[in-house]
Amino acid sequence: MDYTILSIAPIFLAPFTAFVINAFFGKKLPRQGDWVSVLGIGIAFLFAFRIFIDFYSTYSTEYYIHKYFTWFDLSYGENLFKIDLGIYIDNMGAIMLLMVTGVAFFIHLFSTWYMWGDVRYGKFFTLMSLFTSGMLGLVLSDNLLSMFIFWEIMGFCSYSLIGFYFEKEKAGYASIKAFMTTRVGDVFFLLGILAIWHTVGNVSLPDIYAAIANGSFEGHTVIGISLATFAGFCIFCGTIGKSAQFPLQVWLPDAMMGPTPCSALIHAATMVAAGVYLSLRMYPLMVAGGLTPFIAMIGGITAFGAATIALIQTDLKAVLAYSTISQLGYMVLGVGVGAYNAAFMHLITHAVFKACLFLSAGSVIHSVHTQEMPEMGGLRHKLKFTWIAMWCCTLAISGVPFFSGFVSKDRILGDALYVALHAGQGFTYMIPAALGFIGAFLTPFYMCRMMFLTFHGKPRDQHVYDHCHAEHLKINQNVPLLILSIFTLGVFFSGSLTGQGFVKIFGSKNEWFKVLVASPTESLDKFAYYTREELGWSDTNEKEKPEHSEYEHQSGFAGPNHENHEGLHHAHVEGAFGSIIIVACSIFFAFLMYIRRSIDPARFVNMFSVWVKALKNKYYFDHLYIDVIIQKGLLKFNNALAWFDMGIYDRFAIDGWEAVSRVGYKSSNWFDRIVVDKIGVDGTAVATNIFNIVLRLIQSGKIQTYFIVLIFMLVTFVAVLT
Amino acid sequence: MPEQTLNVFMPVTIMMAIAVILFVGALAAARLLSPRGKKTDEKVMPYECGEEPVGTAWSLFNVRFYVVGLIFIIFDVESVLMFPVAAVFKKLNEAGNGVYVLIIFLSFISVLLEGIAYCWKKGDLDWVRSFIVNKNIDK
């Protein structure tokens, strides 16, 4: 297909135009302009579908579209120093676009039912459009800088959507929390971009791949560590922030303060997907920087930790929120163990079923006007349709065979098992894999618990039950649920029911997903001799479409050693059977506990009382961040303030230089510690002391003091660089 | 440096220099010729219709003036950007690109119009509606 700017740009521009129209004229339009947003995302979906069909019919890993123009070029001599802006779509991008537009379309459609009658109905759609267009822009971007721009747009939108009901104090705090927590990751991300720009001279993805393939990163160091590691770490920190990985996971559970459709969008299609998408895009860099064990570890911890917290939640949306964190942990684990393809697949399948889950939850909440599961029960009689849809998704997320979650999650687990046991990596990957498997046991349990508590059994609160409206089928309420729950079937992602050619969807190809999405590490060679041709928009440098060739089965993995295909296949079979058994046990266990009630949950609570207390406090992370770091620091700082306000000028006058340089020194010191020893910092006296001194000096609230500190930071930076 | 080629700017500079000289010269002449009497209190008192001046004049201000200045500076900058475009408009029109340039030009101006429409609607262009002295300063 011959692409021009006109056949790609509407994917981003249609939602964005909808945003602009709604922002300016939303109030004057009929229905407050919701149809503009739906129409915008619908148009984007059509265009994305067209691109997807093209990629699917081409069926080649070599095929990609890359169009760009040079924004500015400050190269001098041999040193490249420029920024291109453009569009880069490969198979992964095409699938991602289809997923984002599709899921977002259904969420928009659902919102027209869910949000109808809300005070700020029009504003909600305005923000949703901007949110979606931000995500689409990020997927389309061919370079890190424009990715970062869209990344921040999404950050802003999530801030305003989470705090959508800003009358509620909690919502306001949650939005600030989300914004500030992700901001920590963003700063690192920006730092990573700068590091890459400094080395490569360009931030465009193909250029970065080419630089890695050509070994441009070798030999460069930043503060003593290799530049690839530094940049990879910084960019992965962006993922940690955005995808709510350990230790910055605290914002996502609170993000449910927003309206449910926006939660669906954040959890499924946009915000958290962006983080994983970024780490997938920068996968070669992670590999080059040797960060994969670290990533796997983070992923394993997140997957496990969030799953345990989800066990004791009573809030319907909180369970879903923690399940999201846990599933994101799986994706990151997948990235870490080299299951590039599987991680991406899980991103897609998760987006579909999590969107469906949230919409269903929205449907339930809208009907019963409460989010507490203990007050529900027996709702399946009244909300039959939602019940079925939600069960489909629960089975999918649990990893029951023939559902999408099984296809993707078990491939991640299989790979994890493989690298842990057979790849000769020693113990490096053991813990993440083990954590992953325990998480896989917990997932079906807490999901089924949620289902049982909500829909099964007897109504626990008759009042709530009686007030629940019986479900009437509505197009904008139930069609999204229907379609999304259909797509939780694994057959759409594996091509056939079992992967072996039985029960194929018409026109599909066996394991097309596995074939199409190839890790860029594999194709790095194709970028090794990649030279940029200066082409304008009108020209195109697509690769020639290769002949429609039969796919030769080859492993799509790289990173950790994956040479032994036989062993890999073996591990997969082991993993698959193992996880089927685990899932079965888990569901049975939940069944016993919450339907038959032959096991009393209270017994377990008593047995693990200390742990449960930790779980109830979310592992004390909020406590650590808010009470220890902020409160203790600020409290003492406030006490010191009166003295300090009087004294600052004296201080500068008497030991001006010393004080100023101490700020720089201490801040960098603090920085190191907080990043490196964050886990260790649990309110020990030393840490708070350092913190106090720094805070007292830099948190004076006086801009010029900040300014001086900033300048000295910069000077230090320059001193380090040169 | 290309000395000859910057000659077109020389008269500008010379003219400015003449302005300076004229100013200085005129004042010097005045200094030489004018009588210098004793500076009595009445003479150096700011004119307030013969009364004793009440307070200082440097507190009399209306926010309206700032809003006008604000609208002005935005329009000023926009017209600055339009100048080079207008200067090449005719040439590009003769080269056959007139419609393209016209579209760009019109979209630029339409944004300008949007600004003035906004200010009009919000009453920033009216003067009387809030002809209120900022009383804060007088306190």
Added chain:
Amino acid sequence: MNTTIAEYFLSFDVFRSFVSRISLWLGTDVTPFIVFMIFLLGALVITLVLATVGGFGTYAERKISADIQARIGPNRVGPYGLFQLIADGIKMVSKEDIAPKTADLFLFYLAPFLAIFGVFSTFAVIPFGSGITLTDLNVGVFYLVAISSLVGVGVFLGGYASNSKWSMLGGMRGASQIISYEIPVTLSILAMVLLSGGMSFGQIVGSQGAFPHQWFLFHNPFSFIAFFVLFTGALAETNRAPFDLPEAESELVSGYHTEYTGMRFGLFALAEYVEVFVVSGVAVSLFLGGYNVPGEEFGHSLAGQGAQATVFFLKTCALYYVVIWIRWTFPRLRVDQLMVICWKYLTPIAIFNLVGCAVWLVVFDGKSMFELFFHH
């Protein structure tokens, strides 16, 4: 492209050989020096002429107002009171220079300088003839608009520094009026830049002709309106009646120069009168065909230059007359009316003109109305 008065002189063979002979005689290339001297002399002459014209402005003002009011006007000093201007000058110089004691002296002394500087700097680009332009900058009109905005600062500072309430009010009004009316004026000028395809006065005047149907005034309906927008805006920018609010003598004593005496006041007044002449000249160059005289060859000769300058002066003086005429005909506006006229009438109309001119240029390929009607 950039032609200066020096280049004009050097285009004569006689003059060039004269210069080269001197160069030979002195053994060094004196062209730069000659060029400098030409510039200096030209600048001095133009300053002198315009300062005199500005001086005569006061005389003309009084004489014409007397005429309109059926009086005689100044008639004691010299024939028809012609030397009144010299008498005024002597009076200015010999008056005592007083500054209020509470004034901000630095700014008080600086303000008239800024006004004078802003006005006199514009002389460098005013086209008196195709050769008698000190310099024909490629950014000519733009430069003129830019540098004359210094006057606004001068007026504001004059009002501010005096620390008198009348001055303050006048200075405020003056500054906001001057900046406000700069917008319609700039936009009208922009329309003419669009039509002529260049910002230099040479280009703008050159794309018009000697006869009225070649003037930009009658180029198309939009430019016809644009002239009146520009003229109204120019009146306001120079604080002329009916826009003389900054110095409204019946309400603000004398506005921003209430506290100024002697030569400083004289300089303010001089700047003001000369500026009126300058904006009249600009309006003439932009809309009324400028210095154009019939005949291409004739225009280049020395006699032609004389004719051009004469034509230019006549047109400008006619416009100057209209300015004075308006002053003694229309009542002064209120300050809210002033703003309403600028922002709600003149600016939208100016934008409309600009758009109209652009569309006209594209649709009719730059042809004027007369060319469209009669050129077949």
Added chain:
Amino acid sequence: MISLVSYLAISLLLFFIGLTLMIARKNIVAILLGIELILNAAALNFVAYSRFAASNIDGHIFSLFVIVIAAAEAAVGLAIVIHYFQLKETIHIDEATELRN
């Protein structure tokens, strides 16, 4: 002889003065003045490089947009200052600490 370095030196000096102004002054308007100086120093650099080291005049365009942005910045910044003054009756920078806690 005038060379690139002379312009860079002037630009550096302007930058220096602007920065000092920004840090030393306690009046917010004065700080905005400092920012204007810094912006101008940057714009001057653009044009100087464009003249001495580049074959095109993109530097001019850049400095043009610097001026545009400076205008927008001044307009909004001063508006904020004025509004702040109406609220607090001071524009002392050290009293603008509302965001501290």
Added chain:
Amino acid sequence: MYVNILFLTSALLTVGCAVAMLIARNIMHSCIFLLGTLIGIAGLYVTLGADFVAVTQTMVYVGGIVILMLFAVMLTGGKEFVSRAQKLLGLIPAMGNKWSFGIAFLTSFVFVLSQFVLIKNIVKGVEVTKEAKPFVSTVEEIGELLLTDHVLAFELSSVLLLGALIGAAIIARPRKERVAND
């Protein structure tokens, strides 16, 4: 010769006014010195052959920004700068004291020095064209660039200015309550 004189005059005006701006004790005077600095920079632009930028500088800054600054100074109390802190502590004059200046001076100096170290090599790396370029007016080139390469920036700048206008107008608009109170 002419260029050198122009350069020297402009540079002196620029730097002199900037220094005066730094040491002026009156904010109004600072604004006026800013005017001088900006005109000086316009002169420097002329010596660089950037006629359009020079005039733009004059137009926007002299006609616009400086007047706006003067208005703002008037609106925020003018010369009589009242600060509660000043009354409280009695040692922080609004225009800075010697300590604040000392700190600022040292900080800026260190910063500029570090920047100097940083860009020194880059400056060396830039090839300086030695041959004199004939002066060609930049107007047409700028116009064409604005319509081709930089058309997006051109259009977006209008949007930026619109945003600035609306934002600043909302912020600076006289309060309704105030009207009611009076």
